[in-house]
Amino acid sequence: MLIAVDHVQLAAPPGSEDTLRAYYVDVLGMTETPKPPELAARGGCWFEAGYVRLHLGLEEDFRPAKKAHPGLRVTGIEAYAARLAAQGAPVTWDDTLPGYRRFYSEDPVGNRLEFLETVTASGPGG
Numbered sequence: 001m002l003i004a005v006d007h008v009q010l011a012a013p014p015g016s017e018d019t020l021r022a023y024y025v026d027v028l029g030m031t032e033t034p035k036p037p038e039l040a041a042r043g044g045c046w047f048e049a050g051y052v053r054l055h056l057g058l059e060e061d062f063r064p065a066k067k068a069h070p071g072l073r074v075t076g077i078e079a080y081a082a083r084l085a086a087q088g089a090p091v092t093w094d095d096t097l098p099g100y101r102r103f104y105s106e107d108p109v110g111n112r113l114e115f116l117e118t119v120t121a122s123g124p125g126g
Contacts, residue, residue: 007053008070010111012044013062019108020045020056027087030054064110077101077117 012020024030030047034040043058052072074080081091081103093103102116 007046007055009055009057010065010070010107011059011062012056012109012111014043014058014060016058016109017043017045017056023089023108024054024056027084027089029083062109064106064112066110066112069104069112069114071114071116074115074117077103077115080115 021032024045024047025032028047028049030049030052033046033048033053035044035046045056047054047056054070078101081093084105085091089105091103091105095101097116099119100116101119102114105113105115107113
């Protein structure tokens with residue numbers, strides 16, 4: 001029986017770890033999690049914030065995920081979008097999903113990310 005998603009893995013080009021760290025830690029506010037030594041030798045980075053865990057693995061023939069993406073729940077979505085935009089990250093709002101306020105962005109290597117917050121009669125987040 002499935003009980004949870006442990007993590008989502010995205011790909012990145014070799015040598016992009018410092019750029020990824022700057023984005024996922026400084027822009028998104030995540031914490032880098034050390035990889036086990038056996039896996040650290042492969043390169044890449046792991047990040048987490050609360051129950052969200054993202055792994056960025058290196059791929060020689062890297063192509064960014066433009067359609068496939070993680071959907072990341074946030075609180076205070078307006079402020080979060082402003083934070084990303086202030087750091088130079090693209091923010092594209094999408095109002096086509098009933099019950100949610102959401103936007104799309106991209107990490108520095110071009111992977112698509114979705115950020116969403118539930119909306120109730122009292123406004124975003126409930």
